[in-house]
Amino acid sequence: MTTMTPYRSTARNTRDGFGQLLHAEWTKFRTVRGWVIGMIIAVLVTAGIGIFVAAGGASPSCQAVNATGGQSGGCGGPTLTLGPGGEPVTDNFYFVRQPLAGNGSITVRVTSLTSLLPPARSELGTPPSRPGTVPWSKAGIIIGATSLSSPSAYAAMLVTGGNGVRMQWNYTGDTPGLPGAVSAASPRWLRLTRDGDTITGADSADGVHWTVVGVVRLAGLASTVQAGLFTASPTTPVSAVNIAGVTQGGGGETASTALFDRLSRTGAWPAGRWTGGYTEGDNAAEAQGIGGYRQAAGRITVTGQGDLAPAIPDQGQPGSSQPTIAIYLIGTFVGLIAVAVVATMFMTGEYRRGLIRTTLAASPRRDRVLAAKALVVGAVAFAAGLLGAAGAVIVGTHLADSRGSQVFPEPWPTELRMIVGTAALVAVVAVLTLAVATIVRRSVAAVTIIFAAIVLPFFLSAVATLPVGVADWLMRVTPAAAFALQQATPQYPQVQAYYAPVAGFYPLAPWVGFAVLCAWAALALLAAAYLLRRRDA
Amino acid sequence: MSLANAWQSPAGLPDALHAEWTKLRTLPGTGWLLLTAAALTIAVSAALDAATTAAACPPGGCQSDPVKLSLTGVQAGQAIVVIIAVLAVSGEYSTGMIRVTLTAMPRRLTVLAAKAAVVAGPVLAVGAVAVLASVLAGRLILPGHGFTQAHGYASLSLGSGPMLRAACGSVLYLALIALLSLGIATAVRESAVAIGLVLGLLYLFPIVTDVVGNQHWQRHLEQVAPMTTGLSIQATVSLSDLPLTPWQGLGVLAAWAAGALIVGALVLRFRDA
Numbered sequence: 001m002t003t004m005t006p007y008r009s010t011a012r013n014t015r016d017g018f019g020q021l022l023h024a025e026w027t028k029f030r031t032v033r034g035w036v037i038g039m040i041i042a043v044l045v046t047a048g049i050g051i052f053v054a055a056g057g058a059s060p061s062c063q064a065v066n067a068t069g070g071q072s073g074g075c076g077g078p079t080l081t082l083g084p085g086g087e088p089v090t091d092n093f094y095f096v097r098q099p100l101a102g103n104g105s106i107t108v109r110v111t112s113l114t115s116l117l118p119p120a121r122s123e124l125g126t127p128p129s130r131p132g133t134v135p136w137s138k139a140g141i142i143i144g145a146t147s148l149s150s151p152s153a154y155a156a157m158l159v160t161g162g163n164g165v166r167m168q169w170n171y172t173g174d175t176p177g178l179p180g181a182v183s184a185a186s187p188r189w190l191r192l193t194r195d196g197d198t199i200t201g202a203d204s205a206d207g208v209h210w211t212v213v214g215v216v217r218l219a220g221l222a223s224t225v226q227a228g229l230f231t232a233s234p235t236t237p238v239s240a241v242n243i244a245g246v247t248q249g250g251g252g253e254t255a256s257t258a259l260f261d262r263l264s265r266t267g268a269w270p271a272g273r274w275t276g277g278y279t280e281g282d283n284a285a286e287a288q289g290i291g292g293y294r295q296a297a298g299r300i301t302v303t304g305q306g307d308l309a310p311a312i313p314d315q316g317q318p319g320s321s322q323p324t325i326a327i328y329l330i331g332t333f334v335g336l337i338a339v340a341v342v343a344t345m346f347m348t349g350e351y352r353r354g355l356i357r358t359t360l361a362a363s364p365r366r367d368r369v370l371a372a373k374a375l376v377v378g379a380v381a382f383a384a385g386l387l388g389a390a391g392a393v394i395v396g397t398h399l400a401d402s403r404g405s406q407v408f409p410e411p412w413p414t415e416l417r418m419i420v421g422t423a424a425l426v427a428v429v430a431v432l433t434l435a436v437a438t439i440v441r442r443s444v445a446a447v448t449i450i451f452a453a454i455v456l457p458f459f460l461s462a463v464a465t466l467p468v469g470v471a472d473w474l475m476r477v478t479p480a481a482a483f484a485l486q487q488a489t490p491q492y493p494q495v496q497a498y499y500a501p502v503a504g505f506y507p508l509a510p511w512v513g514f515a516v517l518c519a520w521a522a523l524a525l526l527a528a529a530y531l532l533r534r535r536d537a
Numbered sequence: 538m539s540l541a542n543a544w545q546s547p548a549g550l551p552d553a554l555h556a557e558w559t560k561l562r563t564l565p566g567t568g569w570l571l572l573t574a575a576a577l578t579i580a581v582s583a584a585l586d587a588a589t590t591a592a593a594c595p596p597g598g599c600q601s602d603p604v605k606l607s608l609t610g611v612q613a614g615q616a617i618v619v620i621i622a623v624l625a626v627s628g629e630y631s632t633g634m635i636r637v638t639l640t641a642m643p644r645r646l647t648v649l650a651a652k653a654a655v656v657a658g659p660v661l662a663v664g665a666v667a668v669l670a671s672v673l674a675g676r677l678i679l680p681g682h683g684f685t686q687a688h689g690y691a692s693l694s695l696g697s698g699p700m701l702r703a704a705c706g707s708v709l710y711l712a713l714i715a716l717l718s719l720g721i722a723t724a725v726r727e728s729a730v731a732i733g734l735v736l737g738l739l740y741l742f743p744i745v746t747d748v749v750g751n752q753h754w755q756r757h758l759e760q761v762a763p764m765t766t767g768l769s770i771q772a773t774v775s776l777s778d779l780p781l782t783p784w785q786g787l788g789v790l791a792a793w794a795a796g797a798l799i800v801g802a803l804v805l806r807f808r809d810a
Binding site for chain 2: 034038049052053056323327330331333334337338340341344345348352443444446447448451452455456459463467470
């Protein structure tokens with residue numbers, strides 16, 4: 001008697017492999033014309049809006065000024081130069097200097113630092129006249145400005161209006177020394193010592209007991225450098241415009257005056273006499289009496305304005321800060337809506353047509369189906385985001401250059417981070433949308449949730465004028481925190497400015513903000529996987 | 538007899554209205570969504586009233602606008618109105634109900650007109666309640682936050698012309714947003730796409746306007762933006778700074794809504810369902 005062997009397929013059982021699953025999901029995506037068109041639309045609107053913004057970059061009056069060769073850029077605020085680190089810097093302050101040949105040191109006592117603020121409720125450009133405190137007014141000693149025309153390596157010991165003694169170097173370096181304000185009753189002694197490429201900064205409250213604040217190596221410091229006393233006084237920032245449309249105080253120019261005495265030096269100082277002046281040769285301010293130095297009975301008074309610090313986009317007036325390349329990426333949010341619509345339908349489409357039952361029958365391990373879908377839609381969205389962002393920035397920059405509008409310069413790593421970061425943002429939003437669509441299973445609900453979670457917080461914080469506290473909070477906790485990836489200029493603690501999302505400054509560091517979005521996406525994916533497994537399809 | 542009668546007189550507008558109203562009324566989500574729209578409008582308005590503090594008006598005239606502030610919630614409530622309107626159309630397509638509807642009422646434009654009427658009606662009613670409650674909330678909350686007569690602000694009263702215009706205009710604004718959404722949803726059928734298009738259209742202009750440097754472009758963008766011009770109906774101070782007068786602004790939104798409805802009507806008329 002023969003036994004019947006049931007039929008067994010000789011094909012290898014590979015259908016359940018993750019590769020096959022990915023391939024299946026990719027085929028689904030690729031063959032639905034609407035979804036592909038949706039992603040193409042995402043690329044086109046992201047890039048298109050950026051290019052549109054670049055084309056409308058400068059108003060005609062601005063172009064006229066630039067065309068006639070207005071050297072300080074007509075609409076762009078002060079001329080920007082690049083510091084040793086490649087970042088734009090402000091490098092204009094009152095400097096009383098002479099050359100120092102080789103090694104040497106300079107020591108001085110500061111007994112007073114006072115400032116004048118712009119008059120309350122004034123027009124821009126009125127000279128400062130109201131006594132007050134400028135938190136980051138600076139007065140002290142500096143070694144290293146080799147050439148006055150272009151910024152170069154330097155180190156400085158300085159007292160500030162509201163942040164104690166600091167040692168600062170190469171624009172971005174900043175270390176705190178003695179705290180507290182300077183006055184005749186509590187003066188501050190400052191010392192800088194040069195030894196080759198190394199500069200040591202020290203401070204003291206009495207001239208006897210010294211504390212080293214910092215030791216910095218300035219690569220490539222020339223053998224003869226400029227050294228001396230300086231005073232700087234940055235402009236005060238414009239403060240907020242709140243939701244009711246109230247402008248809360250304007251910014252403006254300030255001026256500071258410092259009193260030095262007990263100046264002593266070691267080393268070779270061949271010139272033998274001091275020269276004073278603005279490092280950018282700003283004679284106009286000097287003629288107005290804002291800027292100058294006086295020497296009498298061992299005391300030196302130095303008055304000045306300006307700053308030596310990293311530059312941030314000019315915030316001359318509320319709502320009109322100098323554009324950065326971030327404005328070319330403004331189309332991202334429309335691209336996000338398109339991507340969210342496609343990612344939603346990638347999931348809800350399966351439920352609509354009942355395809356989900358086929359999908360789950362073919363691959364019963366439901367979380368792997370979800371993972372494959374997430375990978376496919378994430379990868380496609382990344383590509384779309386990358387194309388859109390790169391197109392917007394590259395074409396936008398060229399267009400703006402050819403039309404003569406001034407855009408705040410960024411080092412290339414920042415530009416790269418903004419472009420790749422935008423692609424990553426779009427990709428993770430696509431995954432988050434897919435997860436939300438799996439949870440709610442309804443297109444309208446999914447798209448609305450994503451809109452309310454990402455686009456709306458971005459709109460309310462970065463465009464509409466919510467109070468800064470609320471805007472910061474929104475950009476910390478909502479998935480929109482990832483828009484921090486598009487922040488062009490870092491936020492410097494030693495530069496006072498209007499740091500708010502509406503001015504392009506987000507409360508979280510770029511990749512931290514991205515991590516917030518990723519955390520939301522991971523949570524949503526977990527919930528989606530759980531529900532997909534527990535629920536009937 | 539009745540059969541013959543039914544055959545001879547195809548369903549007219551009253552029948553269509555009745556049918557559409559029955560469909561909308563019996564959907565489980567509609568009531569909740571309308572309630573949410575009202576609640577969101579009132580809650581956001583009240584929250585922003587409470588979060589704002591006004592200083593005394595400068596001599597040149599007040600810069601902040603208590604009327605607009607007390608109606609800010611309309612900007613949140615409109616999102617729910619968009620959902621209601623989109624679902625009224627795309628819901629029929631996703632379930633295939635549209636084929637039954639068009640078989641019963643072959644005059645497609647009549648169907649669309651009836652749909653527009655039954656969506657706009659409840660939105661107007663709920664909008665009126667929400668706007669009234671928002672004004673009331675503003676009247677109760679704002680004087681405690683510096684919007685006092687001593688600071689130069691009049692108390693919110695529907696008796697004053699601009700306030701009445703802002704309140705009535707906000708209700709109309711919500712209805713126009715519903716019609717705009719209805720038109721777009723009829724044209725594209727797919728609910729996700731319709732929602733994305735409406736939201737993109739509403740928010741695209743203000744975001745782009747914010748970063749475009751060219752003042753001419755900026756002004757033109759402001760003049761055609763459906764959301765910002767429509768909302769200018771709420772403005773009661775610095776009217777000269779508006780790109781258009783308040784009623785013109787609402788007219789721009791009405792033009793958008795009419796355009797969307799016409800496109801929707803054409804597509805509905807000439808395409809297979």
